[in-house]
Amino acid sequence: MDVELTEVLDFLASHEPFSDLPSEVLRTLPSQLTARYYRRGSVLCALGEHSENLFILRSGAVDLHDNQGTLIERCEEGKSMGITALLDREPSVYSFTAREDSLVLLMPAQLFRRLCADEPVFQQYYLRRKNRVREGVEALHAGRGGAILKTHVREILPSPMVATEPDTSVMEAVQIMADHTVSGLLIVEDNQLVGVFTDHDLRVHVVAAGHSLSLPVRIFMTENPIFVTEEALAFEALLEMVSRNIDHLPVTRNGVPVGMVTSRDLMRLEHTNPIYLAGDIAKQRDVEGLVTVSHRRNKVVEQLVAQDASADDIGRVATAIGDQITRRLLQLAEAELGEPPVPYCWIALGSQGRLEQGPASDQDNGLILDDAARPEDAHYFSQLADFVVQGLAAAGYPLCPGDVMATNPRWRRPLAMWRQQFRHWIVAPESEALLSAQTFFDLRPVHGALRLGQTLIEQIAREARHHPRFLTHLAAHAVDRQPPLGFFRKFVVEKEGQHAATFDIKAFGIGPIVEIARVLSLSRGLPQVNTKERLLAARGAGALNEENAQDLLDAWEFISYARLQHQATQMARGQAPDNYIPPAELGSFDRRLLRDAFQVVRKQQQALAYLHRTHLT
Template sequence: MAGNVIASRIADFLKKYPPFTALSKEELYTISVEVVVNHFEPGDYVFRQGEEGKGYLFVVKEGAIHLERQEADAVVLVDICDEGDLFGVRAMLSGKPYVFHGRSAEESLIYAIPIAYFKPLMESHSQIAMFFAAGLAGGQANVLDANVAKRIPYQDSGALLNWNRPLEKTHGALVWMSPDESIKQVAITMSDKRIGSMVLRHSTGDIAGIVTDTDFREKVSTGKVSIEAPVKEIMSGEVITMPLGQPLSSYLLKMLRYKIRHICITADREPVGMLSERDLMAAHQNHPVTLVYAMEEAATFQRLIDLRNQADDLIRFYLEQQVSISLTASLTTHINDVIIHRVIDMALQEMQENSGPQPVGFSWVCLGSEGRSEQLIRTDQDNAIIYEDVEGSTADKEKVQQYFLELAGKVNQMLAEAGFEYCPADMMAGNPKWCQPLSEWKKYFSGWIRQPQEKALMLSTIFFDYRRVYGSEVLITQLKDHLKKEINEERIFLNFLAKNALKNPPPLSFFKNFVVERSGEHQHEFDIKARAMMPLVDIARVLSLETGQLDEMNTVARYHLLAKEEPKRQELYHAAADSYEYLMRIRALNGFIHHDSGRFITIESLGKLDRQILRNTFEPIYQLQQMLELRYQLSYFN
């Protein structure tokens, strides 16, 4: 009876802390029965660096444990573990000796959980695997701890950068079978080969689909499909493939984007192996995937805000460590998209309770830098709602618009509370003008194109860089098709848009000095957005619209696509892409330093090398503007 009471108390303690929160009451009790309770005096060692693993995972019940790394002439404090923290994880995962000392800094009570009982639970719970893979336990870099101040920062400077190294090989050769094989035979083969997924191929060699452990659990174990049925009845027909040799970050982003856990790796377009989420985690890298998952599962809006605030530290680290801008921007975009998704879900749930379900389908779109997936720091909101056309009376149409305006108002407010300020120009979905049915948006686009006055051109530069973040893809496709049709019929619009792209001359004076603001709040500061970034953005947009390329909004990606379209100007377009990436980095870092948008830079604050690099980024602007002048015969458009 006493043993049962102790086990119950241990279970009650553990269930308050991750990753034990993912376990059921029965699972918690099962491991709690096996827990060994240890008492340590100040200065006692739980384990020493280089010692063989003791076969336990340790949890601090009371007190504090210092994780220390023994170096040649010093002991370096790596981490401090207090109540609820886990440590001894690396040895558990790798089976290798301890890489740190675990020393009691004060009188401490430690729960030792036998690995033999805990590991099976870790392997069957993806949330627990993610917890350890993301480095959330003691001695692993912590990116999600809500109480960061209690930890002494320790970061292997190469850990995040290693995401840029290419995938050199897969874990074993590809194992595949026919989609006509029985589920039972496929399951036996997967068990024998100790693999969690299998590609299914036709006799011709073409990929038919993929089957994973999840399919067996959800479709076979539940009795929905007989184990004797052909495996094609439970397979997923869509198989995501990527070539070998890509940076690890590329595979990670693909998994995040498609919410999948397996990617089929190809070489010369032939499947050669599988890459799983667990394979990526096995390297014990510090990565943002757990941050994203935690945001997706945040129980409260405040938790969502806290997690988004923590993401800024990760983004700044990436920028300072020269991680590629494309990776950093993609991760930032995905993090922002997740918070927008959650906020809209929360607002819709509240609307459902008070005003009923949404009346028609809709799309929430982001505009401007967020629409182009270029927002590295949180700036003001630019968004809109496109909803399906409504049949019926004027009153019916107004009622539908009021529903979406109420939704937009809630979302705009919540995003503002999360650090995305209201747009000063009110370019937001909560503005009735930017919350309209598809037919009205088509009229907007047609009007701007067919009557390209100054305001129409300004609105075009904002609204033509739109990206769906939530809702119907069909509405976006229809609007895109309409835009393409209108531009093809009114090619003269591109001349006006090109003229508008030249409104900001190259940002160097005749004497090669930076053109700075002459008056106002930012006198003597350099406007990196208006004088350097926007010319590159505007030119890329014009040229992309001319080629009919409306699927890619990102400025860097646009220039790379243009380089393929026009090989003769390939060098110039690649230089423009490089320049824009540098400008994005320097603006974002300036913003993090000054806690603002980073738009205005004091040139004297830059080192000599940075000033020279900044000057060099202006050369492509000058060349591109000259090219536009000639291509669109802009001397005739005064």
């Protein structure tokens, strides 16, 4: 095989689905392909043209446009084009244009169809492209399990090792245990583990038996104890303890003792369990204690990501913690300020309102007062709002840059004024005003007189569906920021500043789906605010068919999970979590599925734009 064919073979071997073909099949392909060079602006295949080739992009970039001239995809190296036309034997429904000088490999239709017939992996790749996001989501969450099933003993091993020699007196041993606040000692001789001495041994074998504390610890220690290596799973260590009814288990590395884990250490794995965390939050008696406990919430997210919990589940858990912190702050505020003069409802907005809070979420909240509120009551609720908002900030929830918080008098007012504000947004919408107001349509009561918040939710659901101009404005915003199909060629990244050369996955990936779901929900008068629930309800109401609903749900889950993985990685490194992902951080699996997910979003944005005629706004 000459040099050029060898280079083609190497190229194919590094891209799916060719890389999955049997080697004997793969080696025959280079000589059956034709290389063609297209200058920038050249058309590879025109709209409506019958193509007799599969186009495989070897270098450069190619744009796909539909019959409306809308950019459908910006193809990167290794991308195959013209698949649908070849499979269906129909004219191309897209035009393929070289965005830059490009080198393309042409595979004859006959060869393409033969490979589809003879090689299942080849056929599945092309026939099941639309299901790849679904399969990717299933693969992500296939191995769910508790932290104790995924954690190695070395990860929970206390440091430093606490040990003594066999001839140490019991009194000295007890003093060592007290100094290090441990309940057991490793007994080590010549760098070898010879025994364990615990507080149980002290109580039962020394004190209760009336022995002198001056005797050597070797008399009372447990000799040749059971141990585990530091590479053992925490689950295995727990099984050893339970099966042998012991609370202390020595740990070794290459046969040398390095520490000891206890049943309490293993229980600390559940210390970040949100149930325990919520209980600890409720016990706090001041803001300082609440702030200290609340910082464990990021560990909860890290643990849930490690367990491959779904993005939806993680968002709900993180929000539940945020809700609990908010409620406790409100209770502490009332304890300090006294009983509120009139009933009120604290409302969560934005991601917290949607049950989709994450590690990088800031505050979005408001305060609805009973209509019986008097002007003189304003001071009380101003103090209440300041207490809670500042407490949330101290607990790790940054202040809202747009000042959408209860400390802003605009968002701390009686129900009647809230009702009037929502009616104005819906009946007389203004594009720029709605852009900032969308956060308020993701409203959820959190604490207090919940009926006040529920009244607003019912008003929104009742009125929004009857105002097409309002829905058109919302739809225009939903299609304005489109996922970057050219992302992987770095066409769409931040150009400068601290986030240079990164991609804002919240603004361009998650945000569009949130906005699509919001429009679909409001257009049918549905009360749901959670994105997943909105999409499911929209499907039930006929606003989405089964296929499109499932595609959006899968895209939402995968893109959201990609963000959480990024944030969990940052937190593990001691960095503040954000929404800016460097393209180089993504593996080939994530890159491919993110691209597929982005295509799903673009398709639904186009459908929404057509339905609500957004070009008229």
